[in-house]
Amino acid sequence: GQSLEQPSEVTAVEGAIVQINCTYQTSGFYGLSWYQQHDGGAPTFLSYNALDGLEETGRFSSFLSRSDSYGYLLLQELQMKDSASYFCAVVWNQGGKLIFGQGTELSVKP
Amino acid sequence: EPEVTQTPSHQVTQMGQEVILRCVPISNHLYFYWYRQILGQKVEFLVSFYNNEISEKSEIFDDQFSVERPDGSNFTLKIRSTKLEDSAMYFCASSENSRNTEAFFGQGTRLTVV
Numbered sequence: 001g002q003s004l005e006q007p008s009e010v011t012a013v014e015g016a017i018v019q020i021n022c023t024y025q026t027s028g029f030y031g032l033s034w035y036q037q038h039d040g041g042a043p044t045f046l047s048y049n050a051l052d053g054l055e056e057t058g059r060f061s062s063f064l065s066r067s068d069s070y071g072y073l074l075l076q077e078l079q080m081k082d083s084a085s086y087f088c089a090v091v092w093n094q095g096g097k098l099i100f101g102q103g104t105e106l107s108v109k110p
Numbered sequence: 111e112p113e114v115t116q117t118p119s120h121q122v123t124q125m126g127q128e129v130i131l132r133c134v135p136i137s138n139h140l141y142f143y144w145y146r147q148i149l150g151q152k153v154e155f156l157v158s159f160y161n162n163e164i165s166e167k168s169e170i171f172d173d174q175f176s177v178e179r180p181d182g183s184n185f186t187l188k189i190r191s192t193k194l195e196d197s198a199m200y201f202c203a204s205s206e207n208s209r210n211t212e213a214f215f216g217q218g219t220r221l222t223v224v
Binding site for chain 2: 030031033035037040041042043044045048050087089091093095096097098099100101102103
């Protein structure tokens with residue numbers, strides 16, 4: 001089967017750093033993506049890791065360890081607008097199907 | 111910036127009726143997808159489409175569902191006979207490569223079946 005596990009919710013304060021972990025069990029793995037969703041709107045792409053290591057894009061970084069079937073999203077210098085749901089998603093096969101985790105609700109407090 | 115557009119934004123339909131959800135993917139993208147999200151739950155894959163045919167579909171995508179790219183720009187999802195449990199947000203997405211290194215999602219159509 002295919003499954004992804006991530007925490008259901010995380011709370012942090014403005015300016016802090018938060019890490020959202022994701023573990024997965026799936027076959028046909030091509031890469032791990034992260035998406036942000038505000039209030040049920042369009043999921044917005046944040047990052048993609050195909051190889052082990054860290055990818056950095058501004059305040060956001062994402063890490064992948066294929067041997068551990070594990071990745072995380074790191075958000076730095078948190079802002080109120082970062083309050084949203086964050087989904088990890090496995091890119092499952094060559095057709096590019098995304099298998100999403102349940103999502104992590106991030107609340108950023110002043 | 112190019113974007114995926116979906117219409118309508120909200121559709122209310124009676125159980126048993128047919129609905130067509132419309133999407134215009136980004137013009138140079140070749141891979142198209144439909145996902146759905148029941149309120150408060152995760153995003154679920156329905157179907158992927160490439161080169162004018164379905165490349166993969168999920169268990170949710172049964173005989174009541176169909177997709178079409180009628181004119182080279184639109185990408186539609188049809189539900190033939192809607193059920194109450196079809197109520198969800200339906201997202202269209204497109205990608206320029208098969209590895210789907212970055213999928214672009216539309217704003218979604220909220221389907222309510224009454």
